[in-house]
Amino acid sequence: MFHLLLSPTISFIAATLFAFGALSADLKTPDNDIVLNITGAIGNTNADGAAQFDLQMLQALPVTTFDTSTIWTEGVHKFSGVSLYDLLETVAATGKSLKAIAINDYSVELPASDAVKGGPIIAYMLDGKTMSVRDRGPLWIVYPFDQERNYRSEVIYARSIWQLRDIEVID
């Protein structure tokens, strides 16, 4: 049970050590509306101290898809997006925690150690369709709740922020 919590930490450390991997190519400048703005302790930027993404840029990143139910929706849905792990690698994040802020200024802090392979994703598609703000889009941090019981806790529910807009990487 505990290794599931420990091993992501190790993975993340590994990930930060090789921060300039394949994904850390120079970020291009977004062409369309910016949907995600990442600031703070990051090594890869495309604006003034920030990494800005439009939906296409996010979709260009490796896609992670899983099926899960959530406490806020009915039934099981297919969520697709970029995994937090890949995203942080892309921006060469070196921080220990992330502050995620929603459109309505709701914010929540999540430890960088949550960003593991097979962990949470920044979902931009639900059941193969992009999500509107009404559907808690365009971006929603979703954990694979059904796959891992440790993700079915109130803390994780609180971290599952929807209508995501900004991420601040805190050192």
Added chain:
Amino acid sequence: MIGTLRTMLIRRILVTIGIGLVIILLSSFGLRLFEAVSSLRSAPHDNVQWTLAQLEVELLTLMNSTLSNNQKTVELDELRKRFDVFYSRATTLTRGKVFAELRTTPKAAPAVRELTNFLTRTTPLIDGPDQQLTLALPTLRNELEALRPAVRELSITGVFVFAKLADARRIAFEKLLLSASLVAVGLIVLLAITLAFLYRQFRISKERSKAVYRSSQRQIATINASLDAIVVINEQGEIIDINEAATEVFGYSRDQALGADMADLMVPQQYMDAHLKGMKRHRQNGEKKVVGKGRVELSALRADRTEFPIELSIGEAADKSGTIFIAYIRDISSRIVVENELTEARDKALQGERAKGEFIAVMSHEMRTPLNGLLGVLDLLRQTELNGRQRQYLDIANSSGQILLQHVNDVLDLSRMETGKVRLASDPLDLGTIVSGVVDLNRPVAQANGVRLVSTIMAPQAVLAGDTHRIRQVLMNLVGNAVKFTQEGQITITVDILKEDDFGAEIDMRVKDTGIGIAADDQARIFGDFVTIDPTYNRKVSGSGLGLAICQRIVRAMGGEISLESTPGLGSCFSFRFKLPHWGTGVYEDSSPKRLKPDSTAVIESLDILLVEDNEINRFVAREMLQRAGHGVTEATNGLEGVDRAQARTFDLILMDISMPGMDGIEATKTIRSGGGPCRDTTIIGLTAHALPEEQKRFKQAGMQYCLTKPIRIETLQDILIKVNARSATDTSVEARDDEDEVMLDGNLLRELASSLKPGMFEKVVTNACLEFEKGLPDLSAAWERGELQALALLAHKLAGSAAIVGATGFHVKLAAIEIACTSDAPRLEADLRSLDNLSQATIRALRSFVGSTPQS
């Protein structure tokens, strides 16, 4: 015992079942607990109150965004975003599963409906063109205002619902904790019980291991302290243990021995095969030959490959690895040595005894042969014309020879008794006659010494049977001694009958003198062999020192005891007690050689005699004696010549020396008897110095009728000749050839009976007696088989009476013996009965033959 066992078993089963139930109970508790904790961990709820409150906040924010403030107009994009945010919140409430419970409550349901309706109504407007939206703003604001109570209601209801839910969860959690603690308590109790049980088991096993240790220590000490070697082997014959003593005995160290094959180390070649076979047998079918069968004597090998004798005993036990054999081995080398030494010593002693016996036999022969010549020639000399002086010298020479002969006879007598074959006659005897004879013989010497001889004799009620010669010998010796050692005094001879019953009498004979007496120290050893007490005066007659020793043996042979009381200076008293049976009761075996009564009046006709003798002197003397008596003598100087002469013609009598070079007398006799020659049935008389009883028996077996012990004296030779003459005169069938027949019939009695009865009457009496014997014998056997001893005794008595009348002496004696044995001696009775059958038939034959030969007058 069985009850206890059953109770224990039941208890054990109950305990097991109980523990099992507790474990199942605790497990299910634990499982439930685990499930509960799991469900607690995976919280199904978000922070619902916050979400509900946020709905209100988002509503207010949305309302705010519909208001135009003073600075700027309503920003539609902001309005749309706020609407979308509100929308997302609302749909979470109206569709999210977290709020499913809330949605169904009566209070919340209308509010939810109202909210849903609002969204449905408003969404097209928001999504519509800006113009319409701008126009609809006041309406929208009002509707939002109207929606507030519903949202408020949802919020409040949510608080209650979720508070209740939280309560329920708290209670559930409390229950969970309670169950958890119960499970914990249960577990603790179970652990405590298990601990106590384990502790108890630990204590028990510790005690047991201590006991096992103690016992194994004891065992090790026992094995090591053993003086016997102990070797333990397994089924394969490998040594698995060996004790201290074994290492010493075999010379292998413990390390050398352990694991080695015992057969290689300790079993000698000659036992190897048997050992391996035995082991194999045991492995195959558990057959045991030596194991558990006690001690076996074998031999074993030491480390230096020397063999030594052992005593072996093997035990068997079961070990974890199979059967083991425990061999106890004792080195018996020294015991065997001692045993061998003892055997050797015994053999040597026996050999010595035999050598002594042979020496005596040879000596007696060597001494008698010259004596034979000497005394014979003296006899011949006496018959020549002698003057007074010569006669005197002759007397001295003769008496010296007699003394020498007496000494030789003493030694021979003793040697006979040594062999334990003192055979006592059982003839009718008269104690008075014996005593007066002895007194008469000793009177001349006694009178010469001024000693009076007095005798007092008590007569028995019935005639006693015994060995007159032996009793006279003892008495003669005692009186002779008394006379020798008494000067000027009195010697008293007393015969007392101490007790007399139907069968016999107990007799006490005493010889009391007033002589010099015997010192106390000498009294004990005086009965020893070759003992002489140094006398204080000159003895007239020397002694061999054997007299009292012989007396002692004779009296003991008669079942009596000789004793001595003496005071030096005052005198001595020798006394001996013995029992004698009444004549006819036959307690003693009657097998003494027939004594030939001298009959000087008998007239002997001239006989044709063959004399076989190698010694020239002896031959000369014998020839002279025989020729003087008027017999014809043919000489042969050795056995072979004797056989030749006997082959040539018939002789009336053959005198045969026993020991001769080449063919001896026995061989010659056998040849004459077995050959078909004319002398086949001639009487043969053995001449011998071999006077030992077993020797004489051998002569008779060879076919000699009589045996004459050398030296040959005129008187004894005369007796024999009379006997032979008598035999040839009457029918030889009356007195048959062998020992038994000699005592079978009393010829004189029969002849007397024949002459005293009327003609025909004698034959009738004898025939009737024979018939009675024939009939009576089966009755005797039958009575014996039925165990009726009284009837047997009566029958034997009756038959004995008849036997006595017809002079069947042997038969009579035997029957009388049976009659007595019926009251006392069963084993002998059986032997007597067995021999009776043959005796009866022989007696009947002899009687009938006697009757047949008697002239009918």
